[in-house]
Amino acid sequence: MMEKTILKSSFPQWIKSLQSFKVFIPKRENFGWELSSNNQILEIASDYTYPVVPPKKLIFPQEEIFFEFEQNPDNGIELKEVLPEESPQVIFGVRPCDGRAVEAMDLVFGGSFEDLYYWRRRRQTTLVGLACHQPPSENCFCLSVEGSPYSEDGLDILLTDLGDRYFVKALTEKGEKLLSEAPSLFKEITPKDREEKERVHLEAQGKIKRHLNGARELPEKIKAIFDSNFWDEESSNCLRCGICTYLCPTCHCFDINDETKSLAPLRGRRIRTWDTCQFPDFTMHSSGHNPRPDRASRLRQRLAHKFLYFILLYDRFQCVGCGRCISLCPVGIDIIEVLTRARNHGK
Amino acid sequence: MAAEFEPRIVAFLCKWCSSAGADLAGVSRMEYPPNVIPIQVMCSGSVSPLYVFSALSHGADGVLVSGCHPGDCHYIKGNYYARRRLALVKKLLEYIGLEPQRFQMSWVSATEGVKFSQLIYDLVKELKPLGPQTKFRRNY
Amino acid sequence: MVSLDQLKEEVKKALSSGKVKYFIGYENIGSGWQVRPAFIRQPEDVDRLVWTPACFHNLVRFLHDEKRRRAREKNPDIRPVGLVVKGCDSRSINVLLQEKYIERNDVYIIGVSCELTGVINITKLNQHLNGLKPQKVLFGSKGTFKVIVDDREIEIEAPDILADRCLECPANFPVIADVILGEEIKRNPGNRYQSISAYEKMALDERWSFWQQQFSRCLRCYACRSVCPMCYCDECVADSIAYAVTAETTADEKAQKTRWVERNPELSENIFYHLVRAIHLAGRCVDCGECERVCPVEIPLRLLNKKMEKEAKELFGYEVGFDPAQPPLIACFRDNDPQDFIR
Known part of the structure; x- marks a missing residue:
């Protein structure tokens, strides 16, 4: 586990340094937010809420080709396996609830029988979470289902917005690797950073209005x-x-x-x-x-x-x-x- | 030199008029381009918009629906229904952005072998410059 | 002004006299301002009913469920179902009558007049309020909406936040009803085809790139189809299996089912689905705007249906839903229907 801070002004440089990854960043569309791999966007908008279509679509896409079949001249059937491309991807702006959701999906597609297609994408995916300042929607109720606006479950990195900078907590090796792509951009944390992060987290928790009791x-x-x-x-x-x-x-x-x-x-x-x-x-x-x-x-x-x-x-x-x-x-x-x-x- | 693009046209021809017209063109040894895939239907009125969309999604470069002239329908009024329904289909396809030349309708009677062969000549000529239809085509 | 008390009174009367089986109206969601369809089964529940500018839903759609329920039950209760309908909704009842999907005495209609207003568009409301959160959205007097924000009342001129479809509505008054609430006030709809004119003017390739973008994000959740008062087919071309399968259906028949649309959400299949829906709604869509409202990725489906409505009017002089005795658009013709596009 590694804790750092990064200035928001350096954030675009970090994203630019991730040359070897396909980078998804929230983009504003007329219907809401979308995780977009359009390379023009280099920061997370301050009014970003959450994507309408959750990040699951990048790990468990709506359409997955298993194999192609073709009848050959002597009437046999030839199968050609189709596997997801080997291309590492980074998803920025994953809300803690969506991160926990990926963790729940890991259970379904993992266990004693591993889903090849799912895991091929999953292993190549780095989830960069963003703790919620404000509940992204008025119907958020993560606290009632054992989550929180700053939950780290399922994520590789958790970012917390501290105004002019992000508090960066790398939670896994994948996360640390992402930081190592541009090590000079990250600063050591000070006790004040940590204090501020704790304050932001607690404040966010208090802003969640809806609850499902028991x-x-x-x-x-x-x-x-x-x-x-x-x-x-x-x-x-x-x-x-x-x-x-x-x-x-x-x-x-x-x-x-x-x-x-x-x-x-x-x-x-x-x-x-x-x-x-x-x-x-x-x-x-x-x-x-x-x-x-x-x-x-x-x-x-x-x-x-x-x-x-x-x-x-x-x-x-x-x-x-x-x-x-x-x-x-x-x-x-x-x-x-x-x-x-x-x-x-x-x- | 790359081979010239040859459009594939799916033609829904009514059994009583247009299909007979195409036959007449054939038995009279009239020439027309081999780009057309004729599908005989009982009446132009039986051509569902689904057939048209389906032909396009299976990769047809052009779709033709042809029936009897108004007043000549074997089932009295099938072609009148077709005319109304397919007018809407044509408007819709163009609204979405399909080139108007790609969906055509014609009246060809059983005696109009010449008209049929000329029609196919014309369609092929109009479709060639447009190139392959990729908008509605399935990608696999 | 439509009086809510009068509405409740009418519903209470219909329920307590046993005239209707149950009544479908609108109720608030929680303590907020948004509403949802409410099923009122007991006279004492009428107090749940509300009538606000957020009553978008076209309740006619629930008649399909009722019809299917009746078909399933051995001794169905065949009393009519009560509905609150707006002008547009009442026209969809007319279409169902025209297609003989329902009979007039299957439904007890309480029509409400939209008068000088209609229903709001949430996006427009939010833009208007510029970040403020509404607590209540109500009808004001003389063609305005009253929005309560932070215990303060804001009056908004109707056209500023009206849904597009209401701005282009040809019938703000129910065309078929047993009881009518509110006054019949003529409203000038302006250009009925305003929303599509920009798209019609686009060059072909521009139009294609616009629609390609819209359709490519379709998730095929089929909410547009599910919410539509006209989508009542037991079996839809977009479904990969046949619902009409019974114990008698042979394996061969099942295997032979034509799959017009594949299940993958690629552009070609999405387009196919939406084209089929648009053409199937030609001459049937009453522009209640529900498909567009429910779409989670906001595909502007009204633009398709509106285009078909316009063509039906211009080519064939056909108006949807005003006359239950009129034949369906594509089940009739005129000798002089235009045929200049035919070679």
Whole structure:
């Protein structure tokens, strides 16, 4: 672990020194912030909140090609493996919640069976976090799900904005390597820097307005009301769109399809794309039977995955409290409210 | 010298008129460029906008829909429906930025072999300078 | 002015008399100013109802759910569903009637007049308030909005923060309803096709580069389709499997399903999806603007639908949603429909 400071005026030089990396920096678009690899941007804007599409898209892209297949003249099928390019990337401006989300995804794609494609990208990714000064959205509730606006989980570096400079904490070897690309830019910290950083962190924590109380009680509660009509009432205005899950930093469900380019000779590829439990076809069986036939069971699935199944498997929440699903839901389904009502249901 | 670009045109031809017109051009030994891939449909009114979009996404450089002249439809009014629907498709494609030459509609009757062969000549001539259609084409 | 008390009274009457099965209106989200669709099942719940300039949602969309529920249930309750509708929403009911998707007595309509205002655009409101956070957004008097910020009241002229679609709205008054609240005040819509004129004037390549940028960021979350009052197909070309599969569907049929659009979110597939949606909404879209509002990456989908609306009007003299007896746009024709584009 290494702690330094860097002047904001030197920040562009640091980014320029990262020649061997593909650098993603938040860029303002008309729809919000986007992580962009456009090389023009050399600093993190002061009013940056968080990217609409979370950083998961750079590690677990919406489309991943597994292999290509082609029928050869003697009617056999030839497979050609396609692997993600070996190109190291750095993502700047990862909010602590999104960093924790990547850590949660590591659990899913790691463990006893490692997902080759995921890890190939993941290992080449350095996440440079940026502690929150202000909650990026009014629906932030990271404190309630064991996170914080300055959480270091999953990140390689955590930056804290101290006005004219950043407090830089390198958390991993990958992070230290990034600092070593331009060692002259980084200064030793003073006790004052540290003090100021602590103050900024605490202040930020106080600014988070929304809370989900008693989240650890939820697994039992969700089990208890699994078959209740509670879910019908809560989901009555759900539209079955994919916003809440596609833009969730931890949702990782996918679909695998063969796409044929030509039938004779057979030629095509197998790809993995994002999929979501909110679409009716997600659980559709080939018999036509759908075990999750209605919106109620799909809403329940989304919440139960985050607050029940994931806890059983990994003893942590799958929700990181970024609030995207609340802010972006077209019909105002609010995960905090729904879970609070779930907790109080039947009381 | 690099070979000249040869556009591929997908033509949806109605069975009763335009397809017969194309046949007539063939049996009369009229010449026309081999750039056209004819697909016989029962009526121009059965050509869904999906067919047009699909042809473009599969890499057609031009799409032609051809049916009977107004009043001559074998099913009485299929071509009138086609005319209305495909007018919207044409406006939409152009609005998105597809060159107007790439989507065309024509009336060719069963006796108009000459018109058909001339039409294909004209289409090929118009499409050649545009080069390959890459806007809607699938990338794999 | 639309009186909220009167609205509550009407809903209460309809619910307590058992005339409607349940009622869909709007309620506040938490203590904030934003609203969401509210399902009111008991007369005593009517106090949840609100009517504010943030009532964007087109509730007609929930009739699809009701129709599907009825199809599933053995002995369905066939009483009508109550809805609050604005002018645009009422026109979408007309389209559903026109297509015989619903019947008139499937729905009990409380129409509200937008009078001289309409619904707001959140981006415009935020720009107007310049960083201040609104606590309440209400209708003011005579074509204004009243925004409460820091316990201070700000009056904003409607056109400053109205949603684009409201600025171009041809019907600020419900065209079909059982009960109408508010006055019918004519409002000059100005140029109904203002928002697309800049794009129509662009050169071809400029237009392409504009749309290419828009479509390439589509995530295919299908929120535009899910929120649309007209997207009720049981099976959409954009879905990779058939929902219409039953136990009787053979393996062959399943395997033969045409996959028009692949699932990958590449430009070609995104364009295909949006083109299909645009053409399928031609002559059906009432410009309620919901698709554009819900899009998380703000693809300007209204521009597509508006273009189709304009062409339908200019080429075929077709207006959407004013007459439930009128045939659908592409299921009718006139002998003299333009054909100068046909060789």
